[in-house]
Amino acid sequence: MIPKELKLYPSPQALSSPASVQQTLSNSSALSQGSWFKVGMLAEGVHRLDYEQLIQWQVISSPIASSQFGMIGNGGYRLPEDLNQGRPMDLNPIPLFMVDGGDAQFGPGDYFLFYTHGLLNWVWNGQEYVHDNNMYSDTVYAFLSTNQPGPRLSVQAMPSGSPSYVSNKGDFFHYFEEEKQNLIKSGRKWFGDVFSFTNSYSYPFTLGSWDAGDSLVFRVATAARCVSCSSNFSFFANGTLAGSASLGQVSNNYAGNYMTENTFSAKVPINTSNLTIQVNRTEPLSGSEDQRAWLDFVTVHYRPNLQFTGQPFVFQDYLAQGFAEYRIANSNLPFQVWKVDDMANVQVLATAPGTSFNYVRIPNSELGKYAVFGAASTLPSPVFFGSVPNQDLHALVASEPVPDLVIVTHPSLKKAAEELAEMRQIQDGMTVHLLTTTQIFNEFSSGVQDITALRDFVRSYFQAGPTFRSSGLSLLFPMTARASSPPTCCP
Numbered sequence: 001m002i003p004k005e006l007k008l009y010p011s012p013q014a015l016s017s018p019a020s021v022q023q024t025l026s027n028s029s030a031l032s033q034g035s036w037f038k039v040g041m042l043a044e045g046v047h048r049l050d051y052e053q054l055i056q057w058q059v060i061s062s063p064i065a066s067s068q069f070g071m072i073g074n075g076g077y078r079l080p081e082d083l084n085q086g087r088p089m090d091l092n093p094i095p096l097f098m099v100d101g102g103d104a105q106f107g108p109g110d111y112f113l114f115y116t117h118g119l120l121n122w123v124w125n126g127q128e129y130v131h132d133n134n135m136y137s138d139t140v141y142a143f144l145s146t147n148q149p150g151p152r153l154s155v156q157a158m159p160s161g162s163p164s165y166v167s168n169k170g171d172f173f174h175y176f177e178e179e180k181q182n183l184i185k186s187g188r189k190w191f192g193d194v195f196s197f198t199n200s201y202s203y204p205f206t207l208g209s210w211d212a213g214d215s216l217v218f219r220v221a222t223a224a225r226c227v228s229c230s231s232n233f234s235f236f237a238n239g240t241l242a243g244s245a246s247l248g249q250v251s252n253n254y255a256g257n258y259m260t261e262n263t264f265s266a267k268v269p270i271n272t273s274n275l276t277i278q279v280n281r282t283e284p285l286s287g288s289e290d291q292r293a294w295l296d297f298v299t300v301h302y303r304p305n306l307q308f309t310g311q312p313f314v315f316q317d318y319l320a321q322g323f324a325e326y327r328i329a330n331s332n333l334p335f336q337v338w339k340v341d342d343m344a345n346v347q348v349l350a351t352a353p354g355t356s357f358n359y360v361r362i363p364n365s366e367l368g369k370y371a372v373f374g375a376a377s378t379l380p381s382p383v384f385f386g387s388v389p390n391q392d393l394h395a396l397v398a399s400e401p402v403p404d405l406v407i408v409t410h411p412s413l414k415k416a417a418e419e420l421a422e423m424r425q426i427q428d429g430m431t432v433h434l435l436t437t438t439q440i441f442n443e444f445s446s447g448v449q450d451i452t453a454l455r456d457f458v459r460s461y462f463q464a465g466p467t468f469r470s471s472g473l474s475l476l477f478p479m480t481a482r483a484s485s486p487p488t489c490c491p
């Protein structure tokens, strides 16, 4: 099978680096040498890898020097589609917290800890938290090496001076989003519950420890298709009306908008640990496709008291300023606090006991994010995804001769793509670069399937040298693979 050919001729101007972002692609990939293994994590947080696990995976066969381990990866946040926003130029080192008994040998009973971001990113926009979910993947990846040493973490000293900001609260989130309906088969935007024969849905959440006077912010995103009518929603928090929204009409014109979207947001007081958000639509029940609505997501941002009860958690704090102290209540359970907003520069904070809490202090606390955890046995272990052959697309894009044709294929279609590449090379005398999506994701999106990585990879040809800009570019994507299995062939 020869994949259908799609030729794109992007304008060099459109793909060149905008002046506002001065980012230089690294000359070679961190994956270009050494032996690497891919591991996957399902959520953000501190993870544990122990000796016995690495033996079982056959990553090592006997004790080795602890200093030999290295890990790289950028977490699971979606790459920015906007070229004006910066992005990792290569896989960054992930620092490891080594627990090897102090003998510098990684043997039975030893383990190390590391932190990665998840797929869900909560961003404070100056007014409220908005989330960005990496809809292309359900797993975050990192690459582990046994012969490419990387940085280590150690507990920092308690900073001197007195804090100007003291808090026993932090930002926590709830998130409900189901990706069940794709309205115009655009692939990108998905919705959950349908308002047609049902006009009311309830979404329950648990809030944890709260004080009198505390409040929460909930956001509900909906979409409605109402031809020559408007769609009206009411939003309730624990039975109390918090507000309403009216979504305007759409026309039946095939070129018009299919639907109207709205994101409702409200701040309401907390008076119980159980929260139910109810979303009601006021239109008559109807099976008509021209009069229905959908839920996109519900999010809740609240600030409970910081409390360690044995289970790991992560918190943020949009109120933090300058030299901060966080007080975390505990029941004599020891815990560690890591500052984790910058994955490549994680800090292990010193903790000290207070009267009914332990505290940490941070000199520059703005928009900080913290992972709190106790016994290593409570931390999740990654999943093993096998060894990764060395690859260096960063060097390839800068190499001579400049290719006439770049073919990007899913690994399952590689054989057909190779036939095509060979034909182009022999019959047309073309220089061809043939890459798999897996290779590109490994180097450009930390192993996570993210369509922006494919665009960024192609863009890197233009970033690599001016010679390429004048030569034009043919791209070939296996479009036929989209409708067949495996369904995730193309993101």
Ligand SMILES: [Ca+2]
Residues within 6 Å of the ligand: 100, 101, 102, 103, 104, 105, 106, 107, 110
């Ligand atoms: Ca040891």
Ligand SMILES: [Ca+2]
Residues within 6 Å of the ligand: 177, 178, 179, 189, 190, 191, 192, 296, 297
């Ligand atoms: Ca959605």
